[in-house]
Structures are given as structure tokens and as C-alpha cells.
């Protein structure tokens with residue numbers, strides 16, 4: 001007997017075949033809300049690497065890309081950041097609001113590929129953890145351009161993606177589409193510069209920081 005293919009793979013394939021890189025995310029969250037699918041990246045707790053990194057926000061503004069069910073925005077909020085979390089999937093944004101009804105996080109439906117203009121240079125902290133790699137490579141230059149644009153002067157951007165150099169790419173099934181070091185470094189554009197580039201999780205993910 002063959003094991004059925006997970007819902008995320010089935011939905012992603014159909015969405016990508018339709019030329020839509022992101023429609024499947026909301027479909028997956030919707031199916032999961034009905035108990036018909038699992039969202040593979042859902043942990044019910046903040047990202048461990050972000051929890052190890054986090055420092056006091058002192059009321060400064062943070063933007064969490066791909067805020068999913070809200071765990072990472074809530075972590076930053078608890079450390080004093082004034083947080084905006086955005087996701088392209090309305091169901092994820094609604095679920096985050098419902099999980100954290102007393103939250104001070106501003107949860108917003110938005111697309112990294114077409115973000116609100118008022119976010120340009122507006123955030124002292126920008127957190128991008130394994131979202132851009134979830135879109136096909138063709139969308140990467142536009143996504144990285146948006147990401148760089150959010151960072152305010154003197155701020156910090158964190159970028160974490162799966163590290164291609166340590167993956168068995170010959171047998172890899174996308175999504176996600178892992179990053180090369182050069183691609184991570186290319187966040188350094190339009191006045192943004194690289195501060196550090198390390199790996200975490202035994203070399204499987206890059207963890208890079210940038211400033212402007």
C-alpha cells in the first residue's frame with residue numbers, strides 16, 4: 001500500500017501549475033482548520049532560533065514576514081517590540097488573532113510580493129524565517145527586494161532559510177526551494193549590508209543578520 005501524499009504537496013502542486021505561488025497556503029490552513037490536513041511547519045511555539053536570539057525591543061517596531069499562527073510575533077511582543085505580523089493567507093491571520101485575542105500584535109493580510117508602500121524603511125527589526133524559500137525561485141528577486149525595503153536605518157533584519165549546500169539536492173522535492181549562500185547575501189541591496197552569516201540546526205539552515 002502506498003502512503004497518501006500530504007495535503008501541502010498536493011495543494012502546492014495544483015497552485016503552482018495554475019501559476020499562483022501562494023494560493024495553496026490559505027487552502028492548506030483552511031483544510032487544517034477543518035481537521036482535514038496538517039500544516040507541516042506549525043509547532044505551537046516560537047521558532048527556537050528566534051527565541052535564542054531575541055533581545056529587548058523597547059517599543060521599537062518589528063515586522064514578522066509569514067506570521068503563520070502568530071507564535072513568533074507574540075514572542076517579540078512579549079520582549080517589548082511593537083509588532084506587525086503579516087501573512088498572505090487570510091485564514092492564518094484570522095487564526096493568529098483568535099489564538100491571541102488580547103494580543104497587541106497588528107496582524108495583517110499582505111503579500112511580500114506586493115507589500116504596502118508605507119512599510120518602506122519602517123521597521124527596526126525584520127524577521128524572515130523560511131517563507132521566501134516556500135515560493136519558487138522565480139519570485140526570489142522580488143521577495144528579497146521587498147524584504148530589504150522594510151528595514152529602517154540602524155535596524156536589524158534576520159533571514160533564515162534552508163541551506164542548499166548541506167542538502168541532498170539530487171533527491172530534493174520542492175517546496176521548499178533551498179537557498180545558496182550568495183542568495184542569502186543578496187538581501188544586502190539598496191543600502192542594506194550583511195552583518196553576519198552563520199548556520200544553525202547542524203548546518204541545515206542559514207541564519208543571517210543585516211543592517212542599513
Ligand SMILES: C[S@@+](CC[C@H](N)C(=O)[O-])C[C@H]1O[C@@H](n2cnc3c(N)ncnc32)[C@H](O)[C@@H]1O
Pocket residue numbers: 022025026041042047065066067068086087088089092110111112113129130131134135
Ligand atoms: C513555510 S511557512 C513558515 C511560517 C513561519 N515563518 C515559520 O517559521 O513557521 C510560510 C508562511 O509564509 C506565508 N507566505 C508565503 N508566501 C507569502 C507571501 N508572498 N507573502 C506573505 N506571506 C507568505 C505562508 O502563508 C505561510 O504562513
